[in-house]
Amino acid sequence: MLAPNNTTDDQPAFIFIGIPGLENLHIWISIPFCLLYFMALTGNSILFLLVRTEKNLQEPQFYFLAMLALTDLGLSLSTLPTVLGTFWIGSHQIGLPACLVQMFFIHTLSSVESGILVAMAFDRLVAICSPLSYSRILTSRAIVCLGGTAFVRGAVLLAPLPFFLSSFSFCRDNILSHSYCYYPDLLTLACGDVTFSSAYGLVFVLCTFVLDALFIIASYLKILTTVLRLGASDRGLRSMHTCACHLCTVLLFYLPLISLAVMHRYAHGTPPLLYTTLSNAYLLLTPLLNPLVYSLKSRQIQAALQRRLWVQRVTAGE
Structure with missing residues (x-):
């Protein structure tokens, strides 16, 4: 199943091994993966279309949510070919150019998602702590600038990584630990002095994910103090409810990210x-x-989805 090392070729090949020891079950493991990808693509597509078409969702917080849905669509599509290829059809090999392209999109979109989470935290901070200035601060131009900054930051900071890796030769077995191309994983297979490339990757993490996480924590500490001053009023309860969705999203994104980073550096066994x-x-x-x-936490999205389903049902009945 595993191809030999191709270090003599101009373009070395890399091998996805899936789950070691469970190779005979990969075809069955592909079934839940297919289902999960279908649900992710469908859910984010519906969410994006709802924000785009429903007038009641034409607000800054939902614009950021639409950006988040688009980013999640990109993340799912960037990993889908190799994950399903590995588990479903047994396609375990990928060339260096394709691997570098996939790696660039995965890390860029992860950085963009982190930036959008920061923008969403800023949105909640202004809405709760300075509600009278909300419409003046969160203008259409400000929303575009925040989203554009998140994208440009990720693309610019990640652009050097493929060039770093393409300059190395690969003298090991070229077997990847994941079902997709991941920068730290590829770096461990490179020959030569990778000190600068490793340091650049660390600086990238510090300048994006760490700074973003610190801003989000600081924002919610400020939000928490504001809500505590409001007490058990209706506004305080509404404020906590609107923040619950974003906090869940932040935890869903950062916990697996931190766990994977720690495992790459310290948990080799x-x-x-x-x-x-x-x-x-x-x-x-x-x-x-x-x-x-x-969908479960936002009443406005629930109402928009119900209206959309009702319109489709009425149209179908006619």
């Missing part, structure tokens, strides 16, 4: 099943659960 589960949870569960969280 991790069982393959746990390692594979967390690596797929990092990029699959977040796009899957975000639409469910907002």
